[in-house]
Amino acid sequence: MPSYVITGASRGLGFEFVRQLSSDSNNIIIGLVRDKPTTEKAVAEELAGRSNIHILQADITDYEAVKSAVAQTAKITGGGLDHLIANAAYVSEYDAYDPIGVLSEDPQALEEDVLKSFQINVVSNIHLINQFMPLILAGNARKVIALSTGMADLDPINQYELDTAPGYAISKAAMNVAIGKFHAQYKKQGVLCMSICPGAVETGHFKNATPEQMVKAGGMFQKFLAYSPQFKGPATPEAAVKDVISVWEKASIDGGSGGSYVSHYGNKQWL
Ligand SMILES: NC(=O)c1ccc[n+]([C@@H]2O[C@H](COP(=O)([O-])OP(=O)(O)OC[C@H]3O[C@@H](n4cnc5c(N)ncnc54)[C@H](OP(=O)(O)O)[C@@H]3O)[C@@H](O)[C@H]2O)c1
Structure with a gap:
């Protein structure tokens, strides 16, 4: 049975990954969250009857909590793990507008x-x-996927003066390189590591924005429009997650996807 560990499964894209992947009862879905009771309640209400969903508690900054989640995952799956989806992130509201x-x-x-x-x-x-790597090495699909952002690509940053969200973008650029390093090490053991941007997706990031911040966000969306005239605003989590899953399903080491940093289209078109 294909197995998936998804971090940040409490809400946003993470919850949507859980929803879509658990619709196939052959899949084993393990969601890592900081607030297990609240997420279990959401799963019970919105995904009732899906016994293939397992919610584990782990703040990813807590090494021991992740260690425990690895042990619990091995018990659930029988030892291996097919897909690790590193989706959880600190999406800073502090640096988003300036x-x-x-x-x-x-x-x-x-x-x-x-x-x-x-x-x-x-x-x-x-x-x-x-x-999680020992479990991935013991799995079949052997895929490690990190959620990234086009905001970390130097070409559009330079060309469209994408000057906001600096700390967030810098951290994602660093993670892209980390994924490249993981791939460089583990490719020979058949592990595909890659970074995928889901596009701009409506997950409530602007819900606390002041009117002044919304004006700044509008300026950023104007730049997005200049970058991609067909850009119609943020996608739904449903559409974005479908696209991201399709990218990792098509990806292979032989096809050259290893260590890459691509969009939800599987290329460098971010929007
Ligand atoms: N939405 C977009 O437009 C967009 C665009 C490009 C890339 N992305 C990337 O896609 C991924 C998902 O985005 P999103 O919009 O769904 O984000 P989101 O709504 O802000 O959700 C972030 C998730 O990460 C979890 N998280 C944060 N810090 C954590 C920690 N220390 N330990 C464990 N979990 C933690 C949160 O858990 P809590 O509920 O406990 O806070 C939440 O589940 C992120 O990697 C993001 O950078 C999103």
């Missing part, structure tokens, strides 16, 4: 936010992947 030079007016706050992005989105994901 360029790096503006944020530098409060150097301490900037430093704390960049370090938080780096701790969760890079260091914790590196530990997560290392801790």
Whole structure:
């Protein structure tokens, strides 16, 4: 039975991965979350009767909690793991609306936010992947997928002056390289590691935005439109997750996908 561990399964794209992948009762779905009771309640209400869903508690910054999740996963699957989906992320609201030079007016706050992005989105994901790797090596599909963002691609940053969300984008760019390094090491053992951007997706990131921040967000969407005239605004989680799954299902080491950083279209077209 194909097995999947999905981090950040409580909401947003993570919950949607759980929803779509668990619709096939042959799949074993293991969601890692920080708040297990709340997620189990959401699963019971929205995905009632799906006995192939298992929710485990683990903040990915807590090494021991992830270690315990690895042990619990092995018990559920019988020892291996086919897919690890590193979806959880700190999507900073602090740096979402301003360029790096503006944020530098409060150097301490900037430093704390960049370090938080780096701790969760890079260091914790590196530990997560290392801790699950023995299970992946014992699995069949052997795929490690990290959710990335087109905001980390230097070409559109430069061409369209994408100056907001610096700490977030820097952390995702670093994670892209980490995924490349994992692939470089584990390719010979048949493990495919890749980074996939889901596109711009409506998961409530602007729900706390002030009117002034919404104006800034509007400026960013104008840049998105300049980048991609067919851009119609954020996609639904349903559409984005379908696209991302399709990209990893088609991906293979032989096909050259290993270590790559691609969009939900499977290429460098981000929107
Ligand atoms: N939405 C987009 O437009 C978009 C675009 C490009 C890339 N992405 C990427 O796609 C992924 C999912 O995005 P999203 O929009 O669904 O994000 P989201 O709605 O902000 O959800 C983030 C998820 O990560 C979890 N999380 C955060 N910190 C964690 C920690 N320390 N330990 C464990 N879990 C933690 C959250 O759990 P809690 O519920 O406990 O907070 C939540 O489940 C992210 O990697 C994001 O960078 C999203």
